[in-house]
Amino acid sequence: MSHSAACRPPLTVLLATPRGFCAGVDRAIQIVERAIQKYGAPVYVRHEIVHNRHVVERLKTLGAVFVEELSECPTDRPVVFSAHGVPKSAPAEAKARKMLYLDATCPLVSKVHVEAGRHFEAGREILLIGHAGHPEVVGTLGQLPDGAVTLIETVEDARAFTPRDPANLAFITQTTLSVDDTAEVVAALRDRFPAIAASHKEDICYATTNRQEAVKAVAARSDVLMVLGIANSSNSVRLAEVGRRAGGEAYLIDDAEGLDLAWLAGAAVVGVTAGASAPEVLVQGVIERLAQSFEVSIEEIDAARETVIFKLPKVLVS
Known part of the structure; x- marks a missing residue:
């Protein structure tokens, strides 16, 4: 039997804002895209540029080749260092091998x-x-x-x-x-150690902090929380933990396919957020999946407004 609109139970989706890409992730992805435009394919990337399978797969189709170590890269192609940063040995090795490297460290x-x-x-x-x-x-x-x-x-x-x-x-x-x-x-x-020295400013970044604050606001009102992000993404895993600590059931999912409708039995309000390396298209995918089974109404919960933008390396802007 086909579900008519009348049969679909109502579901409120609370969207956390901010969610998804932060300025460092945005910049890192752009560095890979622009490097491919400027130097052609392949462009090598040491470690996943950001921890998200969807982002990595899309960049592979454009011509990015992901490796774990610099030794896997030829010397005649550019290599990009991931947003997570690299030990000093990486640029030193790249220089020694006379490689063109682009540093996408946040x-x-x-x-x-x-x-x-x-x-x-x-x-x-x-x-x-x-x-x-x-x-x-x-x-x-x-x-x-x-x-x-x-x-x-x-x-x-x-x-x-x-x-x-x-x-x-x-x-x-x-x-x-x-x-x-x-x-x-x-x-x-x-x-x-009362005398322990700290950084001038908190090391946990603005984006991590803002996304966790937004999740607390959403989790407080949600029966179930969905966090879009990959299990090896530190900030995404933390969002799910923060949601649980705020008293909610929280699930970390890669994308809409990872959503189990059984989790929503009896739920009236579902919170949705995304880690800093998860593209917004994944959030829309979850909303579309929910809309197949529920009469969905969407409410954005606003936390901080983010206006941070990081400059690209000069070599890519010319």
């Missing part, structure tokens, strides 16, 4: 690299709050000599850490962490 990640260097020059022992193995963490650790930075993942790590000199410590953080979880780790560090 400027807010580069800012953390600068802070790390500043603390190191000042002779401080550095703690990096972040997730082991995430490319941003690998890149930040790789700014300084081995042993200069210690990774702290949890409050337990913060409590167990033994510094060389408690009066000479600093901490920096990954840009895509949970604001609330990080505050707990920082509180544990400050409790033990």
